[in-house]
Amino acid sequence: xxxxxxxxxxxxxxxxxxxxxxxxxxxxxxxxxxxxxxxxxxxxxxxxxxxxxxxxxxxxxxxxxxxxxx
Numbered sequence: 001x002x003x004x005x006x007x008x009x010x011x012x013x014x015x016x017x018x019x020x021x022x023x024x025x026x027x028x029x030x031x032x033x034x035x036x037x038x039x040x041x042x043x044x045x046x047x048x049x050x051x052x053x054x055x056x057x058x059x060x061x062x063x064x065x066x067x068x069x070x
Contacts, residue, residue: 004041006030011064012048023060034062 002008010029011019027033042052046067053063 008048
């Protein structure tokens with residue numbers, strides 16, 4: 001189980017086609033800040049039907065997008 005599972009579960013539960021979360025909102029969900037390992041773990045999100053879109057260091061946000069079913 002990944003340390004990011006609470007975030008993946010939150011994104012899946014929201015069920016939106018796209019959502020943007022600030023680093024602060026992510027910290028509240030996880031109880032910790034995201035770090036460099038987020039880049040390696042973001043592929044885990046596909047198991048929850050989503051993918052990580054844009055990570056903006058300037059805006060301090062992460063965009064999540066629902067994976068289209070074929």
